[in-house]
Amino acid sequence: MDFPVEGGCQCGAVRYRLTASPLSIYNCHCKDCQRYSGAAWSISMIVRDADFEVSGQTVHYDRVADSGNVIRMNFCAHCHGWMWNDPPAAGIKVARAGTLDNMDWARPVGNIWTASKAAWVEIDPTLVNFEKGAVDRTPLFDAWTRSQQG
Numbered sequence: 467m468d469f470p471v472e473g474g475c476q477c478g479a480v481r482y483r484l485t486a487s488p489l490s491i492y493n494c495h496c497k498d499c500q501r502y503s504g505a506a507w508s509i510s511m512i513v514r515d516a517d518f519e520v521s522g523q524t525v526h527y528d529r530v531a532d533s534g535n536v537i538r539m540n541f542c543a544h545c546h547g548w549m550w551n552d553p554p555a556a557g558i559k560v561a562r563a564g565t566l567d568n569m570d571w572a573r574p575v576g577n578i579w580t581a582s583k584a585a586w587v588e589i590d591p592t593l594v595n596f597e598k599g600a601v602d603r604t605p606l607f608d609a610w611t612r613s614q615q616g
């Protein structure tokens with residue numbers, strides 16, 4: 467896959483450029499993602515801050531997770547499309563892969579929070595899957611790296 471790639475919100479006011487490969491892409495089946503996306507899961511794309519250039523005005527909401535961590539969620543200030551989260555870990559953002567202009571290359575390598583997935587969602591057992599959150603994302607990063615070498 468060649469970088470940079472671009473993405474943005476529905477109205478076009480917020481645009482971003484991803485200048486290098488993400489660290490991983492995986493599905494999140496947590497209840498918060500279900501509520502925010504309106505879908506059975508959301509697709510998380512872990513990017514380095516340094517590789518993620520944003521233009522346009524955003525607004526944020528500080529969500530308190532079950533862990534007690536405050537996760538800043540960033541939205542387009544105009545259309546309120548959900549763009550990315552700032553997790554407690556420094557140096558990375560969790561962007562929504564569905565905002566990519568073209569997500570054909572962005573095939574998820576795993577699933578987290580499968581314990582709260584919808585009963586009818588089938589999880590591919592050959593992927594890197596976690597029943598709850600991935601406290602250590604290294605297995606998801608490694609799986610992404612392997613998938614890009616194929």
Ligand SMILES: [Zn+2]
Pocket residue numbers: 475476477478479480542543544545546547
């Ligand atoms: Zn917008």
Ligand SMILES: [Zn+2]
Pocket residue numbers: 494495496497498499500508579
């Ligand atoms: Zn989630």
